[in-house]
Amino acid sequence: MNGVHDMGGEQGMGPIQYEKDEPVFHAPWEGRVYAINRMLGAWRKWNLDASRHGVELLAPADYFRMSYYERWLARLIEMSIKSGLVTRAEVESGKPAPGSSKATPPITAVNVEAAAMIRASARRPDAVTPRFKMGQQVRARNMNPVGHTRLPRYVRARSGTIERDHGVFLFPDTNARFLGEKPQHVYSVRFSARELWGNEARPQDSVYLDLFDDYLEPA
Amino acid sequence: MDTTRRGFLASTVAAGGAAMTQNPVQAADEHAHDHQPLPSEPALRVKSLESLLVEKGLVDPAALDAVVDIYEHQVGPRNGARVVARAWVDPAYKARLLSDGRAALRELGYGGAQGEDTLVVENTPRVHNLVVCTLCSCYPWPLLGLPPAWYKSAPYRSRAVIDPRGVLHEFGLTLGDDVEVRVWDSTAELRYLVLPERPVGSEHLSEDALAALVTRDAMVGVAKVTLPQKGARL
Numbered sequence: 001m002n003g004v005h006d007m008g009g010e011q012g013m014g015p016i017q018y019e020k021d022e023p024v025f026h027a028p029w030e031g032r033v034y035a036i037n038r039m040l041g042a043w044r045k046w047n048l049d050a051s052r053h054g055v056e057l058l059a060p061a062d063y064f065r066m067s068y069y070e071r072w073l074a075r076l077i078e079m080s081i082k083s084g085l086v087t088r089a090e091v092e093s094g095k096p097a098p099g100s101s102k103a104t105p106p107i108t109a110v111n112v113e114a115a116a117m118i119r120a121s122a123r124r125p126d127a128v129t130p131r132f133k134m135g136q137q138v139r140a141r142n143m144n145p146v147g148h149t150r151l152p153r154y155v156r157a158r159s160g161t162i163e164r165d166h167g168v169f170l171f172p173d174t175n176a177r178f179l180g181e182k183p184q185h186v187y188s189v190r191f192s193a194r195e196l197w198g199n200e201a202r203p204q205d206s207v208y209l210d211l212f213d214d215y216l217e218p219a
Numbered sequence: 220m221d222t223t224r225r226g227f228l229a230s231t232v233a234a235g236g237a238a239m240t241q242n243p244v245q246a247a248d249e250h251a252h253d254h255q256p257l258p259s260e261p262a263l264r265v266k267s268l269e270s271l272l273v274e275k276g277l278v279d280p281a282a283l284d285a286v287v288d289i290y291e292h293q294v295g296p297r298n299g300a301r302v303v304a305r306a307w308v309d310p311a312y313k314a315r316l317l318s319d320g321r322a323a324l325r326e327l328g329y330g331g332a333q334g335e336d337t338l339v340v341e342n343t344p345r346v347h348n349l350v351v352c353t354l355c356s357c358y359p360w361p362l363l364g365l366p367p368a369w370y371k372s373a374p375y376r377s378r379a380v381i382d383p384r385g386v387l388h389e390f391g392l393t394l395g396d397d398v399e400v401r402v403w404d405s406t407a408e409l410r411y412l413v414l415p416e417r418p419v420g421s422e423h424l425s426e427d428a429l430a431a432l433v434t435r436d437a438m439v440g441v442a443k444v445t446l447p448q449k450g451a452r453l
Contacts, residue, residue, distance in 0.1 A: 008353030008404065010377035016389055017374065022367045024291045029262040032269055034365070035286035039278045052355055068356070068371050070261055077268065085277055094267035095274070102276040109281035116286050117294075117331035117361070122408040150406045152353055154380065166336070169408055186407045193400075197381055204399040207380050210407035 001146050002153060004060040009154040009197070030069040037076055038116060042106040045083035048122070049176035053148035054079050124168045124183040130213070132187060136162045137219035140189070140211065148176035151215040155207075158195050159219045163208065164188040171212055184213040295364035298329055299412055300433035302339075302362065303444075304426045307417045316414070317341055329361045337362065340403065341414045342440070347394055349387065349440035350403045350411040351379035357405035359412050363435055370439065380404055390441040413440040420446055 007013070025031040041051070054075035058066070066074065080086045090097055107115045132138055142157040143149075150172050166188065170181035189211045193201035272278045302324065306313035316323040320339045324330060329337075337359050340348040352358065353376050358366040369375050378386050383402050384394055394400065403411045415437040421429060436442035 005354055007373055007377040008351075008379075009381040010373070011381070013373040013377045015374060016369050016378075016386065017372060018369050018390075019367070024295075024365055025287070026368075027259065027262060029259070029265040031287035031291065032265050032283060033261075034290065035283040036265075036269060036272065036278060038286055039282055040272070043277070055355065064373070068368065073261055073265060073268075080272075086271060086275065090271055090275075091268065094271050096271065100275065102274075104276055105279045105282065107282050108279040109285055112279075112282040112285040113289070115282075116289050121335040123336060150354060152404070152406065154353075166407070166409055172407075186409070188409075202384070202396065202400070205383065205401075206399075207402040207404060209404045210409045212407065 001056060001148070002144055003056045004063050005056045006153050008152045025069075033069045033073045033076065037072055039105065039107050039112075040076065040080065040085065042115065043083075043085060045085060046079055047175055047178075049148055049172040050178070051075065051079065052172075053176045056148065122169045124170055124181065126168050126183040128168050128183055128185060128213075130165055130185040130187075132162050132165075132185075132213070132216060132218075134162055134165065138162055138187075138189060138216045139219045140215055141217055143215075145173060147173060149173050149215075151211065152209070154196060155189075155191055155209060155211075158191055160189040160191040160195070160209075162187045163190045166210060169212070171214060173212075173214070182214075186210050186212055187216070189216070290360075290365050294361060296362075296433075296435035296438065297430070298364075299359070299362035299435070299438045300430040302327060302329065302412070303414055303433045303438065304430035306339075306414055307429055308426050313414070320412070324362070331361050335410075336408060337410045337412055338403075339412045339414050340401070342416050342443075344416070345397065346399050346401060347387075347440065348401045348403060348411075348413045349379060349383050350405065350413060351376060352405040353377070353380055354406060357410065359410040362412055363438060367435070387441060390436070392442060413438050415442075415444045418444050418446050 025034070055071050058071060058074060062074070063071065077091055081088050081091065087097060137159060138161070139159045140151060140155045140157065143151065164187065166186040168183045169186045170183055174180050174182045187210070188208050191207050191209065192203070193205035193207065194203060196207060269278070269280070269283070273280050302316070305327065306316050312323065316339050320337045321330070321335075324337055342348055356366055356371040358370065375386065380402050383400050387394060405411060415433065417429070418432065421432070432444050432446065434442060434444065437444045
């Protein structure tokens, strides 16, 4: 979707706010939100792409108002309710509904170390024929899907070169909506800075994006 | 420039609760953290949510403690620094790292969540690489830990692709016209680590001493690796 999260090339966002010796989490609750996200994911009620889309669905003003982990918290609550893990009434009261059964977490202190470090890869073994080859000129499609996509607006309808074929991965656009994995090739595509931003950009500079077969057409 | 929006964003940053400064060079201790006597609203909501999830048997609180501990104490930029130092002292390892990052990282025991497919890109006197995720916050967790706030922020994500040289200048790094800048926008499940240039004058240093010089910022591509000031201890 064309949301505020897709901010490559936006201007007026202000200077970069650098914090020296920044802690991993600025407050204990941030660490809890991060950990709950990781551990609830093990129920496989959603996937990484659906989860990313969960943040994109925040109202634009909320997206900018919230800190990073506040966004994660909002997304976590909405996805937990939508997937049926909890009800809104339970979230509001902080208590399980009377008579509800107690589950057993798939990840506990015993197996958490391995579980935290390993996650199902998005790479797929499927033998899919690549539509493009190394060195080929391609154009990013001018498409504006209303769901999740990993094709940023700033490269749409721009031409680039296939620099590398990364192999076959599941397709986020369909996976985020639970419409199937649609495995396909992902390429490293080089766009010259001038193609993207005009003649004031340095001629030697470039931006590389990892783009799916379905995002590209021959130039 | 829309000043209303500026004000809005400034208050957004303040609301984020993090102590931050405008200039990395002056970042040290200018701003004290906001110590609040009462728990913040998200803290209360998270506490309530966690207690609900524990009571329902959906999460194990000890597993949550372990995840926090892993990312606060075990996984961080020291991992990436070890990889960089190895590549600097072992040309054969460096060649493997650049041609098949995944296999070479596995040799040192690195892989896993948000690092399943990592590509290492090499800085040279003529090429400078910079890593960003314009759409969210993709970052090579196993090698660098969780990303800093600036990496996930709108100013960095928006500008790294349209004005990388301006961004680098803000970090104190000014590149000449003889340098080619390559920006890597992490739009799929590939993750990127910058292999910085080995500093001149570091020939006598051991692999461990070299690793101690390598910073997170250098491996994202917003800084170079430098030798410590004369008189500083390695």
